[in-house]
Amino acid sequence: MFAPFILALRAAGVPASIMEYLALLRAMKEGVAGFSVDDFYHLCRAALVKDERHLDRFDRVFGEIFKGLDSPQGDAPRTLPEEWLRKIAEKTLTPEEMAAIEAMGGFDALMEALKKRLEEQKGRHQGGSKWIGTAGTSPFGAYGYNPEGVRIGQSESRHRRAVKVWDQRTFKDLDEDEALSSRNMKVALRRLRRFARTGAATELDLPGTIGATARNGGSLDLHMVPERHNAVKVLLLMDIGGSMDDHIRICQELFTAARSEFKHLEFWYFHNCPYERVWRTNRRRRETERPMMEVLRTYGPDWRLVFVGDATMSPYEIIQPGGSVEHWNEEAGQVWMARLTRHFRKAAWLNPVDQSHWRYTQSIGVMERLMENRMYPLTLAGLESMARQLAR
């Protein structure tokens, strides 16, 4: 009966299957939704959508398919005034007036006054100048001409009309496709794991228990050990801006993967070649800047350092003091690179540029030499060899 709806959902990327469809039909038969459009929408949503990221797509498709489906006129509940009143009062009254009213008898008195006015209103009203309705000149009501008017009808309320619920598309922010594509990278990064036992002892240490029991003359002596955790620490230095703009997508995927894979992950940005300063947020670069020396002091040699950058620049930016394109650097880029690789003995460089093009760019060769050949292409294979090298 609703087959086109299911097909449209699948086309929009909501993974609804026969199972969900049958569940929906059975629920309809059981009379869960009753005869209300609103309930039908809620039921469809509960039965067919299994992930909040898909809720927005569902709303869109539902609106598309069931366009024109509306609840019958005249059954709108009339219990709104409580909310209207509060809004009117909050928005129309100046602080002085509020104070005066509160002195007279408080907020409730004000509400009473307004409620009376609402009660005088009978029936739907349009185009007048005093009562609440639509398209009037009274300050109360929706779509009015009074610039200072309060918009009552348009404002959100508890009793939304059925069609409106999905038209609002409240779940728009949750829809994102990014996480899926970085799955392969996560698998590659998993090689970097280094397990360590820390924390409370919750696992049975079998060899220890057998040894202790034997020593104990056969009566049981239990030994426990803490569970294993991934204890590897990764410091990510990322090149940003300029020639890196071509590689933004793959860098983002790498970042998402690394974020979810490592508990201890720190990241900083640099431009082209690392110098005396790095920063945390590119948009607010000045406020989040940190001296490189401080980074060296903060993270010990047990951190694994991973550069991400195309290393594509003028060779002067690496070998000459003052060679930076952005500022006057006292010390050449290669001095900083030497400092970093000396401090972080486990270091690697990931390069998003296709490996076959590396030899056409002089600076890549220079950088590769500075990294002692630990430069890897940003591909799955490259990630794996990097992880193997860093895990050593």
Next chain:
Amino acid sequence: MAQFKGTERYVAGRDLEVAVNAAVALQRPLLVKGEPGTGKTVLAQEIAKALGYPLIEWHIKSTTKAQQGLYEYDAVSRLRDGQLGDPRVHDIANYIVRGKMWDAFESEQPVVLLIDEIDKADIEFPNDLQFFVYETRKTVAAKHRPVVIITSNNEKELPDAFLRRCFFHYIRFPDRETMEMIVKAHYPDIRQALLREALNVFFEIRDVNELKKKPATSELLDWLKLLTIEDMPPEALRSSDAKTALPPLYGAMLKNEQDVHLFERLAFLARRRGQ
């Protein structure tokens, strides 16, 4: 059949009511997601109350195994009893520890089974309503199908095959009107003026984007309770709205020091701009 409706203490949207009733009618698990502190766990308690069933709660930890929900064979205490010559040791059934699912299956009346924070561990929810106990060669079958409520905090992706069997509901963060109803449901005699000011402060705090942990419904309720106990006048909240100073008793809403620092900095900036 009993229908689930929001109660005096629990404000449920129509969408939640429909989802719960569908799950109950079709006897399928209901998966509930949402921001922490929006009442996912409380929902199960309210459903149990509304349907008049007892509630069995199974809280998942990162070390929980699926098997523990069914039963556990306590080999270690059997070994110890064997060494001490306890006669109990001859019957293996003495060392089978029943799990929460077993309890739910064997119950004489239908129950509500809450599986809380299923994403904390790798748990495959069994499809069948029976399972086999290898140690005693017995099959445990459900007398009544339990109403299963599962909550998740999105720490892990759940398997597709599992999702196919559930109904799903995402608890959206309540808007101002709903929030007012929720507060009134919990504290019916709260002063209107205090509530209004408190909600202003609360939503202002939630508007700050850099917060690590945004305060949610449960934090607001705690805070309001503190405010009423301290008998805080509403003016105290107004004079110190979140933009110029930390709200009084902020400890109930800001749960880590970075957030508190962030607020102190914002307040400082706002004061400087104000001068």
